[in-house]
Amino acid sequence: MLGNVPQLSTPHTSPLLRFEQQLIARSADIEAWFRRQWLSTPPPFYASVDLRNAGFKLAPVDTNLFPGGFNNLAPSMEPLCIQAIQSAVERACPTCNGVLLVPENHTRNKFYLENVASLFELLREAGFHVRIGTLNPEVREATTLSLEISGRQLTLEPLVREGDKVRVGDFTPCLVLLNNDLSAGIPEMLQGISQTVSPPPAAGWHARLKTHHFGYYRDVATEFGKIAGIDPWWVDPRFRNCGQINFMKREGEECLVSNVELLLEDIREKYAEYGIHEEPFVIVKADAGTYGMGVMTVRSADDVREMNRKARTHMSSAKEGREVTGAILQEGVHTFETWGPDNHAAEPVVYMIDRFVVGGFYRVNEKRSNQENLNAPGMSFKPLPFENCCNHPDLSVAPDARPNQFYAYGVVARLALVAAAREIAGLG
Amino acid sequence: MLGNVPQLSTPHTSPLLRFEQQLIARSADIEAWFRRQWLSTPPPFYASVDLRNAGFKLAPVDTNLFPGGFNNLAPSMEPLCIQAIQSAVERACPTCNGVLLVPENHTRNKFYLENVASLFELLREAGFHVRIGTLNPEVREATTLSLEISGRQLTLEPLVREGDKVRVGDFTPCLVLLNNDLSAGIPEMLQGISQTVSPPPAAGWHARLKTHHFGYYRDVATEFGKIAGIDPWWVDPRFRNCGQINFMKREGEECLVSNVELLLEDIREKYAEYGIHEEPFVIVKADAGTYGMGVMTVRSADDVREMNRKARTHMSSAKEGREVTGAILQEGVHTFETWGPDNHAAEPVVYMIDRFVVGGFYRVNEKRSNQENLNAPGMSFKPLPFENCCNHPDLSVAPDARPNQFYAYGVVARLALVAAAREIAGLG
Numbered sequence: 001m002l003g004n005v006p007q008l009s010t011p012h013t014s015p016l017l018r019f020e021q022q023l024i025a026r027s028a029d030i031e032a033w034f035r036r037q038w039l040s041t042p043p044p045f046y047a048s049v050d051l052r053n054a055g056f057k058l059a060p061v062d063t064n065l066f067p068g069g070f071n072n073l074a075p076s077m078e079p080l081c082i083q084a085i086q087s088a089v090e091r092a093c094p095t096c097n098g099v100l101l102v103p104e105n106h107t108r109n110k111f112y113l114e115n116v117a118s119l120f121e122l123l124r125e126a127g128f129h130v131r132i133g134t135l136n137p138e139v140r141e142a143t144t145l146s147l148e149i150s151g152r153q154l155t156l157e158p159l160v161r162e163g164d165k166v167r168v169g170d171f172t173p174c175l176v177l178l179n180n181d182l183s184a185g186i187p188e189m190l191q192g193i194s195q196t197v198s199p200p201p202a203a204g205w206h207a208r209l210k211t212h213h214f215g216y217y218r219d220v221a222t223e224f225g226k227i228a229g230i231d232p233w234w235v236d237p238r239f240r241n242c243g244q245i246n247f248m249k250r251e252g253e254e255c256l257v258s259n260v261e262l263l264l265e266d267i268r269e270k271y272a273e274y275g276i277h278e279e280p281f282v283i284v285k286a287d288a289g290t291y292g293m294g295v296m297t298v299r300s301a302d303d304v305r306e307m308n309r310k311a312r313t314h315m316s317s318a319k320e321g322r323e324v325t326g327a328i329l330q331e332g333v334h335t336f337e338t339w340g341p342d343n344h345a346a347e348p349v350v351y352m353i354d355r356f357v358v359g360g361f362y363r364v365n366e367k368r369s370n371q372e373n374l375n376a377p378g379m380s381f382k383p384l385p386f387e388n389c390c391n392h393p394d395l396s397v398a399p400d401a402r403p404n405q406f407y408a409y410g411v412v413a414r415l416a417l418v419a420a421a422r423e424i425a426g427l428g
Numbered sequence: 429m430l431g432n433v434p435q436l437s438t439p440h441t442s443p444l445l446r447f448e449q450q451l452i453a454r455s456a457d458i459e460a461w462f463r464r465q466w467l468s469t470p471p472p473f474y475a476s477v478d479l480r481n482a483g484f485k486l487a488p489v490d491t492n493l494f495p496g497g498f499n500n501l502a503p504s505m506e507p508l509c510i511q512a513i514q515s516a517v518e519r520a521c522p523t524c525n526g527v528l529l530v531p532e533n534h535t536r537n538k539f540y541l542e543n544v545a546s547l548f549e550l551l552r553e554a555g556f557h558v559r560i561g562t563l564n565p566e567v568r569e570a571t572t573l574s575l576e577i578s579g580r581q582l583t584l585e586p587l588v589r590e591g592d593k594v595r596v597g598d599f600t601p602c603l604v605l606l607n608n609d610l611s612a613g614i615p616e617m618l619q620g621i622s623q624t625v626s627p628p629p630a631a632g633w634h635a636r637l638k639t640h641h642f643g644y645y646r647d648v649a650t651e652f653g654k655i656a657g658i659d660p661w662w663v664d665p666r667f668r669n670c671g672q673i674n675f676m677k678r679e680g681e682e683c684l685v686s687n688v689e690l691l692l693e694d695i696r697e698k699y700a701e702y703g704i705h706e707e708p709f710v711i712v713k714a715d716a717g718t719y720g721m722g723v724m725t726v727r728s729a730d731d732v733r734e735m736n737r738k739a740r741t742h743m744s745s746a747k748e749g750r751e752v753t754g755a756i757l758q759e760g761v762h763t764f765e766t767w768g769p770d771n772h773a774a775e776p777v778v779y780m781i782d783r784f785v786v787g788g789f790y791r792v793n794e795k796r797s798n799q800e801n802l803n804a805p806g807m808s809f810k811p812l813p814f815e816n817c818c819n820h821p822d823l824s825v826a827p828d829a830r831p832n833q834f835y836a837y838g839v840v841a842r843l844a845l846v847a848a849a850r851e852i853a854g855l856g
Contacts, residue, residue: 027555028525028552028555028556028557029525030555031554031555031556032525032555032556034555035518035522035523035525035555036523039522039523076504078820079508079817079819079820080507080508080511082819082820083508083511083512083784083819084511086783086784087515090463094463094467095463095464095467097456097457097460097463121823124456124823125820125821125822125823126459126820127455127456127458127459127460127462127463127820128456128459128460129456355514356511356514389507391507391510391511392506392507392510392553392554392555393553394553395549395552395553
């Protein structure tokens with residue numbers, strides 16, 4: 001059990017309390033609405049969603065279709081993950097008995113390797129033959145790693161293409177499960193294969209745009225607002241975008257400046273409507289990027305104009321050297337959840353498999369403020385597993401009691417999941 | 429957590445250890461086999477299975493398609509139950525938003541009422557509108573009970589038939605969930621209604637025969653034996669039956685005597701094969717009965733002949749006055765699991781919703797021996813919730829370690845679930 005869970009440290013809790021009250025009062029209708037969504041648009045195999053909780057607003061800021069961090073979930077969530085994996089595999093490939101897990105290439109990230117080991121175990125415990133096939137050209141034969149953190153063993157095998165199938169060794173499964181976000185494009189190895197690949201390679205970060213996702217999300221939030229009887233803004237971070245940006249060459253700067261101004265004005269209006277006396281801010285990030293690189297907090301148009309050279313270089317350095325060409329300007333959502341005696345900012349990350357919420361954790365960052373992106377690489381965040389699974393409200397306690405707060409996380413995360421499902425369906 | 433879990437107190441553990449080793453070694457193939465079963469024969473909405481663990485044998489002795497006792501599961505199983513209910517309802521009725529729960533009529537059994545309250549809460553937390561419609565003619569209007577044990581409130585409403593639908597008040601749901609085993613037949617109220625009724629009324633105890641179930645189970649165990657590489661006898665209690673028995677009139681006694689002798693001989697042979705030095709015994713029970721009434725332990729043909737008047741009356745008194753007309757003679761499986769300092773006999777009861785194992789408990793009976801039926805009515809058994817959910821093996825510990833013992837329970841219980849699925853499909 002956690003002795004010390006994040007606390008909301010804001011006076012602006014009344015809209016959220018009303019939000020939580022609405023979620024509980026209408027939970028059967030809300031769940032029915034979700035069920036209708038899944039009947040018309042199947043959920044992705046899995047996803048994780050970063051949320052920010054400002055007290056007056058609870059919104060997703062990032063949706064990952066190739067989630068890492070399964071090692072950060074509480075061990076008590078394991079049975080739930082297993083059950084959900086059984087549903088997810090059945091949906092992807094009803095007669096499937098074997099799963100080939102394709103991870104990211106970075107075999108030296110000890111945190112990521114723990115995630116791969118956890119996913120591997122979950123799939124095996126769910127009753128499937130599982131092997132790990134890597135795209136990493138450095139892995140030329142089956143290689144067993146001893147993991148530094150847990151001491152677990154992990155065997156990576158080189159992925160082999162044969163005809164219209166991929167295999168490792170003599171193992172040619174019917175399902176290829178991607179845990180690689182394909183930032184660099186769809187590798188030849190995976191192009192045109194006859195096996196089911198889930199999530200679809202077309203949903204990789206080589207093609208995904210945050211603005212597409214949040215465009216779908218905006219519609220989802222609007223529909224959900226009617227069902228839940230709430231202002232969609234409570235769950236929806238507004239955004240604008242600029243298509244052609246080169247930070248080094250200062251191209252597109254005027255687009256950024258004018259859109260930041262418009263967005264800040266928008267936020268100010270909503271803050272005024274609810275009597276919120278916080279300073280609005282905008283997050284500028286690569287429309288196509290991953291991993292929290294190239295993320296900047298701006299509070300005024302001047303912040304954009306005065307961006308110094310170092311910040312520019314940072315903004316240009318998205319994952320795998322990809323040049324930033326488009327940017328999303330997203331309404332900044334304060335994180336008013338803090339953890340520990342030093343009040344470190346904490347943001348919830350919710351995990352879903354198939355249509356089920358299966359747990360999550362708080363990302364606690366000791367070095368970042370509540371107006372910054374907390375998902376910085378490496379060791380600078382600390383995972384704090386949720387003690388609740390978020391899949392149901394507790395009608396016997398107050399709307400803002402912990403189990404119901406977790407349920408609210410689960411609802412908002414699933415809104416992002418609905419948006420992701422539509423986004424994937426839209427890929428054709 | 430449980431400080432004191434039941435222990436196996438038998439020297440005959442080597443076949444079971446081999447069984448558990450096989451389950452783990454072949455778990456992916458076993459799970460694949462289960463998945464194939466569900467693709468061809470859908471699982472019942474829910475079920476509970478009573479198991480007996482003799483160390484040399486782990487077998488189901490009773491399969492309940494209208495399970496009570498959901499209140500006996502550990503609170504930590506709640507999220508798992510909720511996820512499984514979402515799958516079960518989706519399977520029964522994909523667009524369902526409302527569930528009408530129809531409980532047993534005995535509104536004075538405080539333990540059963542706790543079960544109804546737990547089921548109600550699980551359904552509601554799974555995101556459905558739920559109300560309870562009773563067939564009990566004494567309930568003429570909505571009646572709220574305060575439950576003696578938990579203090580929870582439970583509202584029972586009289587079930588109303590209107591055209592080809594049933595409703596309570598203004599609530600006409602698409603799914604009627606039976607938690608009433610219909611021992612007395614299918615009530616007119618439920619005949620020919622257009623709503624989905626699950627489990628199907630034809631699977632009520634008015635029509636079910638234990639010999640049918642265990643006939644299906646025998647086939648299932650044989651098929652499973654091939655997949656798991658085990659002697660099916662390890663999981664299969666042999667049985668014989670006598671069709672026309674009237675205990676009071678001593679009709680059919682010779683059938684009983686000869687079949688008891690044949691069955692005991694059968695068991696002696698298997699005991700000799702495995703070097704088991706226990707006394708074989710046979711359980712005689714009503715083929716159509718419920719609730720542990722009319723259950724007798726016999727160790728010889730003479731036990732049948734010498735049955736005294738009191739035992740005869742007991743055997744004739746199955747639930748709701750139904751006369752015993754057929755009997756099943758089932759291989760007795762010793763319960764070598766004992767609990768507490770006084771070594772009370774304990775038998776595992778495993779709960780399943782849809783195709784998922786969602787937990788269970790030990791039925792600990794302080795008054796019965798390890799060769800008797802432990803499911804006596806009322807207060808004489810003590811439920812001890814499983815701390816594990818049984819849905820997956822733990823490959824990192826010994827085959828007979830607790831998590832794997834629970835997995836073995838879950839596998840054998842699901843064999844009975846496959847048999848129940850075929851039994852229901854066979855009803856046409």
